[in-house]
Amino acid sequence: MNIVKTTDSDFEALYRRITGRGRVFDEELWKVVKGIVEDVARRGDEALFDYTRRFDGHILTAQTVAVSEGELEEAAARVEGPDLAILQQAAQRIEAFHRHQIAESWTVSEKPGSILGQRIIPLERVGIYAPGGSASYPSTVLMAAIPARLAGVEELFLVNPSRDGKISPLIAAAAKLCGIRRIFKIGGAQAVAALAYGTEAIPRVDKIVGPGNAYVAAAKKMVFGQVSIDMIAGPSEILVIADSSAQPSLVAADLLSQAEHDEMASAVLLTPDDVLARAVSAELERQLENLPRRAIAQRSLEAFGAILVTENLDEAVAVANRFAPEHLELMVKDPWNLLEGIRHAGAVFLGSYTPEAVGDYIAGPNHVLPTGGTARFSSALGVYDFVKRISVLSLSREVLEEYGPQAARFAHLEGLDAHGKSISLRLAGKNP
């Protein structure tokens, strides 16, 4: 892989190419998705089943769109015992981590007669999108459903497209682990539209979470406002900051673990050590040889991979903040010290024994993370995504006597006199 210095004249172009990838919705794709979303909103099941036949290639009916109890049990039973144990272990650790995100309702009385606070209430209905296609991603089911359950969401639905109208054993097992009983064999923009507007067979939800392809991302953006969404997921990415203490083979392996995701994925190394830079470049070539998904990883590295040599570690941190990467590994001598300077990243993996892959699956933190620089303003999926807050205010007559004239004057200054009247009437009136 090419090695570029951050002071080189072509660095900015490379930075823009990597951070700009997959960012703009294609106008054509947007039109197609708009047609699908509006059609499903209008025609309901009929449209949903039409698109499923066209895009996923199997025929659904109102009777078969939901996975039956029997199908669920049968599919889940096909997961081998040791694999089921791994799912269970992962679920336990994910739950243990996310428990720390549970927030409590609060009230405060700063003076007699005044009670103010916020009630934290779980969302009522949530739809989880688990991508299908060439592989199945049971990990995504765990990562979305466990925080939702901890938040107290009562009605949890799963949509998961399939090629043959059958649910994958791993998805079934993960869903069972999380107590999800209502699963629909749908996907794509049509599934997002069905969840957002409801159809005869699919319930309307309050929030849709989970990653998907470009069609799913566009549909989520389109229905945002009608429902809540977690984020608009882009292609995955890793950025590694390494110094001379890092092993080139491990750095290369971690870059590849991201590059194999898909051709739009990005893997970037930042290091002040040009000896390490060259060694990692050589290791990448070597390790690519034996990779089952070699073709994908290679194209991803060529288009959106980079080995960047910085002046020093401070500059590496500054450049990392500009990237605001989804995954950031600190393979340096003192990673905790470096962490202090990190302002923008989805998740940070410290030291040589915390490869991203372990975080993706079973360490506990969520792997649904902000991509494409959106870590500047968004966070890993968490319990906080599945609650909302209701403000609560209760004032006594005495407190209203103190606050009321101020509020009425403030309202008057903003030209809203009925606001003031609603206060003055109370202060003038007799005790009801």
Place this chain on the structure above:
Amino acid sequence: MNIVKTTDSDFEALYRRITGRGRVFDEELWKVVKGIVEDVARRGDEALFDYTRRFDGHILTAQTVAVSEGELEEAAARVEGPDLAILQQAAQRIEAFHRHQIAESWTVSEKPGSILGQRIIPLERVGIYAPGGSASYPSTVLMAAIPARLAGVEELFLVNPSRDGKISPLIAAAAKLCGIRRIFKIGGAQAVAALAYGTEAIPRVDKIVGPGNAYVAAAKKMVFGQVSIDMIAGPSEILVIADSSAQPSLVAADLLSQAEHDEMASAVLLTPDDVLARAVSAELERQLENLPRRAIAQRSLEAFGAILVTENLDEAVAVANRFAPEHLELMVKDPWNLLEGIRHAGAVFLGSYTPEAVGDYIAGPNHVLPTGGTARFSSALGVYDFVKRISVLSLSREVLEEYGPQAARFAHLEGLDAHGKSISLRLAGKNP
């Protein structure tokens, strides 16, 4: 105003009319906004100043778009002492309330060698949209800026359209109180686009918050993903649940305080007491007479107002949850008991001495609230809107030895073998 029973055959149509208002973006408006947003993204200041001249009617240059230190001081100085004191009081109470929303970073070590956690980091740059036009809304500046400051946001920008290129004294005073020094005399979709993409004169921000008209709302939805936004604000609304203990004059006054906002506002009463229903209807007629904004309030009540008679208070709560109103007043004998059943509302005002108007200004809670039923899934603006969370993972070799094989197997099940390799290499290798 008409009195309708929830069992009447026309109730559902009325419900749909009220909850559906202002929900769908007009196709024409969307096209206009798209043109403006793309033009500002492409041509920067030139486009921004063109649209400002066309829509706001004054001429800006790179030198005059920002409010100067002198302009700010001069405008703020024109606010009378007592009014400034009210702003200060409001700011203090808003700050006291929002302090309770500050969340702390955390780490946890559930076993030796494993450190997991989340760092809570303030957003770097935030843009506040304060509407202008016929009136100025200093309260919005306080409600957006104070939680942002408490979150630790360093760079806070304010945009506020004006008719004459001058900043309003109240806005200037509110901005000064919140320590905002960079204010731009822009508004509309063009201001949202400028903040989202940055221009020569306007910095690109990470999040845009604050209410605006339909153009602003459409522009915010359009740039969502490029930046974060707080919510897509629709027309304002109040729902009052009252029983026979409520005073008709107060219920009417509170309905009017909302109806006067604009013609798209909605004011709804739910009561099981049809004597109260008739009394409130009569009071509305009476109080409308003397209202400066009578024409607006009357049109709002006719189009989107309702007095609904329910079977009992339980049904009133159920119907209120279906509305998921921005503001909900409980003017009943035991409001705390009723509160238990409320699942969906932006803010709840308990008892006869907590009119919405006092909450809008100075009680402390935020008045930027979810509208149009979005209280099903969103919350009042708060400190939590101005932070993001970075996940942190640090594992020792021993912990990786325990987790690694599970993670590698999990990755293999999902068809991602390079993920497994990044783990197995570490476990095979020597200590680096």
